[in-house]
Amino acid sequence: MAAMIPDNLKEIMIHNAQEVQNGLGKDHEPVVKLHSRYGKAIWLLSELDPANQIAFGLCDLGTGTPELSYVSITDLESIKHARLKVPMVEMDQAFEGKYPMSVYVAAAKISKRITEDDQILRRFLSLS
Template structure:
């Protein structure tokens, strides 16, 4: 499965461009809604991603939770996520039913309190 659809990639690149413009003006308050949720079907790792780096679109920004109790905001390589395989050969998947109901920083605040990302279905 492709981790990002064309539409998600376009939206995340637009968010990345907007973030760069904000940083140039000193405005670091923009808080995007996550565009995609990725997860490991064999474990607890989850990524809520909102932006792609316009200069290196392999690098995504979002909330990363490896399932060990300390989710954090940061960057992740999409090609590295695509290369991950379970012992049975499963790969990282995109949650086809994900719907963001709050901003990335709101998810991050909640995840820090809970020790994991909490995402409800539609």
């Protein structure tokens, strides 16, 4: 099975996590966007612990309460459609994290969902 997140993006996420662990933490941009193919769940992830494949970022399960949290990449990769047996979670190849994570978090709290709307996100840029 092919990895959901390519190695080059995992390397960036691992580097971001190391910066945070070494007290050099900053407000990183999301590196990847994962989403459910048949649902509303979205994950914007910026950090990865390679030892246990746990990522950190903005998690939105489609319930109106997005939050910063941790998620297991291994678990997400293992979720399959019950009938079709295809992966349920995939990476958005076109996603580009343009803003610091705090901007996405602030916009998501107001919107009650993760948004990529530049007009909404720019309103929160000065707060980061």
